[in-house]
Amino acid sequence: MSDISAQQLEETDRPAHRDPNVLRWLAAYTSSMLGDGVYYLALSWAAVQAGTPAQAGxxxxxxxxxxxxxxxxGGVIADRLGxxxxxxxxxxxxxxxALAVAALLFLSSPGLWPLALLALVFGTVDAVFMPAVGALPARLTGKGQLARVQGMRGLAIRFATVVGAPLGGLGVAVGGASAAFALAGLLIAVSVPLLVSVHVRDLPGDDTPGAGGTTAxxxxxxxxxxxxxxRVLAPLMLAIALGDLGFVGPLNVGLTLLADRRGWGASGVGWVLAGFGVGAGAASLLLTVRGRVPRAGLVTGCACVAGSVAIGALAFVPGLVAAAGVSLVVGLLAGLSGALCGALLQTRSDPAYLGRVTAVASLVSLGVAPLSMPFTAGAIGAWGLAPVFVVSAVVCGLGGVVALAVPGLRRAELPG
Structure with missing residues (x-):
C-alpha cells in the first residue's frame, strides 16, 4: 500500500532523520535536485554552442x-490528485x-528549437512539481518533525547546488551536451522508484478539492x-514576499556588481556566495539536529530583521574576507527564517489546502521576486551600490517587522 492513515502515521511517528520513509523521500528529492543542477548547466552550454548569447538567454x-x-x-492539481x-x-x-533531447543531440545537430522546447516543458512541469514538492513532507511524518524535515531538505538543496554543476561540467567534458542531458535524465529517473516506495497519509475524501463536483x-x-x-498564513505570505523582494536582487545581481566595483573578480563572487552557502547549510543542519525551534514566529521575524541589516552591510564592506563573513551571516539568518517559514506553512495549513498554499508561496518567491533583479541592476547603475543595498535591506526588514507586528504570526509555534 502506498497510502496510510494519519492515525497510523502518528502512531509510528519517529524522528525524521531515523525514519526510513522520510529518508527514501530525501534520497529521491536529492537525486531529482542533482538532476536539475546537471540539466541547467547542460542547457546553458548547449544553448551557447548552438546560438548567439542573446538567443541562449x-x-x-x-x-x-x-x-x-x-x-x-499547479497547486490545485497537487491538492486534487495528491x-x-x-x-x-x-x-x-x-x-x-531530458533523455529525448540527449538522444536528439547525439544523433544530429538540430539547433536551438529542441532546447527551447525542453525549457518550456521543464517550466510547465515545474508549475505542478514545486507545489507538490512543498506539500509532500506534511504527508510523510508528524507535524512535530516538519522543522527537522525542512532542515534536511535544505541540506539536500545545498548538496545539489555544490555537486550538480560540477557533475554537469564533467558530463559535458566527457561526452558533450548530449551526455550531460543523459546524466540529468538518469539522476531524475532514480527518484521515481524511490518515490513509488514512499508512504503518505490519506486525506479525508470529503476534504479533497474537487469533491462534490467543484471546478478547478x-x-x-x-x-x-x-x-x-x-491569521497566520496571510501575514506569513506578506512577510515572505517582502523578504524575498529585498533579498533576491542584492544577492544575485548586486553581489556581481559589488565584486566588479571592488575588483574582486569572478573568484570573489564565488567566495562570497560560498560564505552564504555555508551559512545556509549551517542553519539547515541546526534544524535537522534540533528538530524544533521554540517561538518559531518570533525567531523568524528576528532572523529576518537581523538578516536585512547584514544585507545592507554588504555594500559597505571593503575587503573580500569580511564580505564573505557577512555573507555567511546572511546565509545563516536567511536559511533559518526560510526553513521556519516553510515549517510554519506546512504545520499551520489544512492538509487539503497545502498544495495551493505552497503554490502561492512558490509564486511569490520564484515568480515575483526575480522580477526585482533587472530593477536592482538599473538602480545600482543610476544611484550606486550603497543606496540600493540599503533600500533592499529595508524592504527585506519589513518582512521581519510584519512577522513581529502581527500577533498571530509572532506567537506562532511549531508542534512539539
Missing part, C-alpha cells in the same frame, strides 16, 4: 513564463524529456480565500 528564460503563469493551477502522484509524474516527464477555478478561489482569512 532566451532559451534559458523560456521556462520562467509557464512556471509563473501556471503555478497557482502531491506524491504529481511529483512522481513530474519527475517521469522531466526524465523522459472554484478550488483555486477557495484556496486564496483560505489564505487571506488565515
Amino acid at each position: 532566451l532559451v534559458m528564460s523560456a521556462s520562467a513564463l509557464p512556471r509563473a503563469v501556471l503555478m497557482l493551477g 502531491p506524491r502522484r504529481v511529483v512522481i509524474a513530474s519527475d517521469a516527464v522531466r526524465c523522459a524529456a 477555478w472554484r478550488d483555486l478561489a477557495a484556496g486564496l480565500r483560505y489564505i487571506r482569512r488565515h
Whole structure:
C-alpha cells in the first residue's frame, strides 16, 4: 500500500532523520535536485554552442513564463490528485524529456528549437512539481518533525547546488551536451522508484478539492480565500514576499556588481556566495539536529530583521574576507527564517489546502521576486551600490517587522 492513515502515521511517528520513509523521500528529492543542477548547466552550454548569447538567454528564460503563469493551477492539481502522484509524474516527464533531447543531440545537430522546447516543458512541469514538492513532507511524518524535515531538505538543496554543476561540467567534458542531458535524465529517473516506495497519509475524501463536483477555478478561489482569512498564513505570505523582494536582487545581481566595483573578480563572487552557502547549510543542519525551534514566529521575524541589516552591510564592506563573513551571516539568518517559514506553512495549513498554499508561496518567491533583479541592476547603475543595498535591506526588514507586528504570526509555534 502506498497510502496510510494519519492515525497510523502518528502512531509510528519517529524522528525524521531515523525514519526510513522520510529518508527514501530525501534520497529521491536529492537525486531529482542533482538532476536539475546537471540539466541547467547542460542547457546553458548547449544553448551557447548552438546560438548567439542573446538567443541562449532566451532559451534559458523560456521556462520562467509557464512556471509563473501556471503555478497557482499547479497547486490545485497537487491538492486534487495528491502531491506524491504529481511529483512522481513530474519527475517521469522531466526524465523522459531530458533523455529525448540527449538522444536528439547525439544523433544530429538540430539547433536551438529542441532546447527551447525542453525549457518550456521543464517550466510547465515545474508549475505542478514545486507545489507538490512543498506539500509532500506534511504527508510523510508528524507535524512535530516538519522543522527537522525542512532542515534536511535544505541540506539536500545545498548538496545539489555544490555537486550538480560540477557533475554537469564533467558530463559535458566527457561526452558533450548530449551526455550531460543523459546524466540529468538518469539522476531524475532514480527518484521515481524511490518515490513509488514512499508512504503518505490519506486525506479525508470529503476534504479533497474537487469533491462534490467543484471546478478547478472554484478550488483555486477557495484556496486564496483560505489564505487571506488565515491569521497566520496571510501575514506569513506578506512577510515572505517582502523578504524575498529585498533579498533576491542584492544577492544575485548586486553581489556581481559589488565584486566588479571592488575588483574582486569572478573568484570573489564565488567566495562570497560560498560564505552564504555555508551559512545556509549551517542553519539547515541546526534544524535537522534540533528538530524544533521554540517561538518559531518570533525567531523568524528576528532572523529576518537581523538578516536585512547584514544585507545592507554588504555594500559597505571593503575587503573580500569580511564580505564573505557577512555573507555567511546572511546565509545563516536567511536559511533559518526560510526553513521556519516553510515549517510554519506546512504545520499551520489544512492538509487539503497545502498544495495551493505552497503554490502561492512558490509564486511569490520564484515568480515575483526575480522580477526585482533587472530593477536592482538599473538602480545600482543610476544611484550606486550603497543606496540600493540599503533600500533592499529595508524592504527585506519589513518582512521581519510584519512577522513581529502581527500577533498571530509572532506567537506562532511549531508542534512539539
